[in-house]
Amino acid sequence: MNNNNSAHGRRGPYEVNAARILSGLTPAGTVLPPARSYSAKAATAGHPRASLTTVVAAYKRLFTENLTVKDQSLRSVVRPDAVLPQEVLNAIDTLLTAARRHSSSLEHVILATRLKGSAVAGDEYPDRDDFDGPEDPRGPYEFDGRHDDPDDVDFPTS
Known part of the structure; x- marks a missing residue:
């Protein structure tokens, strides 16, 4: 303790x-x-x-x-592998010092580190869990609700 x-x-x-x-x-x-x-x-x-x-x-x-x-x-x-090597601890100190000097938020530094780590590991598309924030309930495309209603006159039936 x-x-x-x-x-x-x-x-x-x-x-x-x-x-x-x-x-x-x-x-x-x-x-x-x-x-x-x-x-x-x-x-x-x-x-x-x-x-x-x-x-x-x-x-x-x-x-x-x-x-x-x-x-x-x-x-x-x-755990035996839980302790970070001194070189990594020094790199973290350097990164945090640079981030403070440039007024970068810690959240952005962490996000950039996670995304860069994913890219280095060869993961072109990081897991959805890597991104915080609300998902658009409409999905990736504009949705006005008309496409779900077959009675809508603008909806093609054939």
């Missing part, structure tokens, strides 16, 4: 643990403390965002995002 009180004040248990795992501060093979212990210790230290429910959800998300695995005792253990 992170001893830096200010980190918990701004970020929840997921963000704190994910950042520590990816950066290597929590090394591969580390067994995370039980959710109840983590929550109790954080609450004692005055961290309002570390309820048991929040910690359990954070541990599930760490597992879902392949940062941890469950051992035979169902404890959360940091």
